[in-house]
Amino acid sequence: MATAPPTPPDTDTAAFVAALRRLKAWSGLSYRQLERRATEAGHTLPYSTAATMLGRERLPREQLVVAFVVACGVRDDEAEAWVDARTTIACRHVAAPPAPNTGSKQSWRSRWAFVGAAALVTALLGGAVASGAFTDDQEVHETRTSLRL
Structure with missing residues (x-):
């Protein structure tokens, strides 16, 4: 990981997911390795969920983005930038x-x-x-209920 990690775009969902794919490639880790690193960092990221997340053109949940970015080796302000970009896209999608x-x-x-x-x-x-x-049209004259135990 001699180069800087890819930066997150805040334009649209497709660009964001494509950047997540580039981040995985940048990390050089397999899905199983990502799962282990996320667990070590205190997050939950099943390898199948990570693979599905990168295979779709849907905006992933915030918790998945956090776990994925941390597992890829991105920390602090750079990790926060990924969450901010995801939030911007989600808010833009809802507001439009x-x-x-x-x-x-x-x-x-x-x-x-x-x-x-x-x-x-x-x-x-x-x-x-x-x-x-x-x-x-019918009147109820008497109602009896019994409760037998």
Whole structure:
């Protein structure tokens, strides 16, 4: 590890996971070695979880990022930079509203399907109410319950 570790990008999930892959390559460690080093540092990082994390394009949980970065040999401010980048990406993802999909046939179909389903439910409930399905015409004269042990 003569060179500096890769720096974490805070742009998007795909770039972040790609940088985690570069960090693993930089460390020169196998997944089993990463698991052992994480355990020695007081973290939990099963080798299969680390492999799955690097094989997907999803933002890993913060605890996994911490365990992985520490296991790769990154410490202090550099490790904190990885967590900060992950937090920035996660917050940006949550805060950004989905882009409007105007003109798409699929979005119009789903809107009309929703409207149709709402109309159907309204009609069914209206019919049930009109027929008296939700009223109780019988009186309860006496209720006895016994508890036998």
